[in-house]
Amino acid sequence: PPPPGLGPWAARAGAGVGGVVDLAGVGRNLRDHPTVGMHLKLRPAARAGGPHARRTNCCVRYSSGLAGAGQNGMLMASCNVFGIEGEALARGVIAASVFQAFSQGELRIVSPDPEVEPVIEERMLSDRRDLVRLRDGVRRLFALAGHPAIGGIAEEVSLGDLYGGRRDGIDGSVSDEELDQWLLAACIDCFHIVGTCRMGAVEDPATVVDSECRVVGVDGLRVIDASIMPEVPRANTHLTAVMIGEHMAERLNCSF
Template identity: 35%
Template sequence: HDDFHGSDGPIPVRRHPRETWLPLQSAFHAACVAEGFPQDPDMNSPEATGVGQFPLNYVDGVRVSTSIGHLESCRHRLNLTIKGDVLVHRVLFDGKRATGIEAESGGETFVVEGDEIILSAGAVASPQLLMLSGVGPGSNLDRVGISSVHNLEGVGLNLKNHPSLSLRFQPKAGYSLPPDSPRNQVALRFAAAGSTTRNDIQVQPLTSGPKGREADEIRVGCRLELPESAGELTLASADPMVQPKLDYQSLVQTQDRERMREAVRTCVRIFGHQGFQGIIEERISPSETDLASDTSLDAWLDRNIGVAGHTCGTCKMGPASDPAAVVDQYCRVHGLEGLRVIDASVMPEITRANTNATTIMIAERVADFIRNGDK
């Protein structure tokens, strides 16, 4: 145990020992070292960079969620009710004070009242719920016919995620990727040339197939960890069952595009190393034509770019003087009473890592505020 590593928290952290690495993972590690990247035995160290074991919150193949790690020991409490299969329609207000929520379950609509209402629906559903409740940009609410309770222009702005894509390789005949293989064992983190931030690129070879069947391709995930680009979430309908519109604006910023180009070319170079000769038959995508110029590579990026499962930022934390801010430092919604948002949507910037641990930290921190009566 030290300042950066716990030993008794609710979420375990595990790494695959080197002797358990699959051939693709071992070859990737060796190729990265041969390319001059440092070996990184602990990616949770503040100074970590390079290639090494990827820390995971898995035990016996099961990801330890907050439902398992935090809630399991609390489910019996008499002051806690957990109800599944519920769709929340909106937050209810008396003037500027939140008083409850309107929800639906099993075809029945009902109201739950409370002294304080907390939205923890995630960076897509929390801003959606605010807007469905009349809290958000007036122009967006007007467009779908929702009466405004409180004009808050920042709701849905600052939509962030990690731009991500996969390089694809044809494995050698007889080389298999069984569906029960570990998906992630080793990762590389490095800074793109000219970048002002460390570890803004992450690369991971994926060594398992789709659920229930073997993979017919080797895929290598490539991710931009600190994008400059930000998008917007807007309502498509006043119906809570209709998914809002998400426009991530991935790679719109020139710096993001330049860094992703370098990430792809670095991956191609790494996977050309001799250690893959018994594993990889050929590279499927990007092709040599795709790699021939920045213009052709940009076209390939545009065809293949997606995002990770790390949506955040849509209810940004910041001072009331910031027109894009939605909540204060205690996660209370600006201009309203009795309403907080506590999830990844409050992050002003996306993390240079998966968002899971940071989201848990936000919840634990604000839970302490509430429990101690600080705010």
């Protein structure tokens, strides 16, 4: 018989995985922080001294006031360590990220073999509220690019693929439509995936774990990690994940 699993029946059946409980929310509600970056070719004085230098030097949170988003829904971060020698040390980036992200992707198992990677569809910027705010973020990056302070540290500035270093030659003259197309193609995540076993009210079909992290409908099984976050926090996710672990460790300890 196929090994047992959780999650929507149809998806599991396709992957050859049997069923314990039919939880529609498993693998859904995948969230991350959509991000694009402006590349700087750094002047020698602005380059990191070596690979041990601090990589992210300055972060700015701001409220866009757009699309009904809340406070501090956006983040800009500047980084100047992308490698250990030569050209890589000349690379700097100022990234713009949607930190209150509404777009939802999906994670699906495709095989009963645990060694086979799942399929992940992030669908970043599929929610227009994210697209509108990242477009605004990039327009702010264009404005920054023209500031004398940026000219003081960079010989060249361009938009492009964040980690591959590709430069796409997009500038502030592009229309919103062209910019949106570029954003949908170039946007990457921040390694902050959460939400695929979201916590919620037991009667909500999207819920996977209850407020005690117990998987709905399964005795003796809890999920205690970043996947239970119903939304991606407006911050990097490590500390929230640690807090979830420590908090539940304390509560479980008390209940034994």
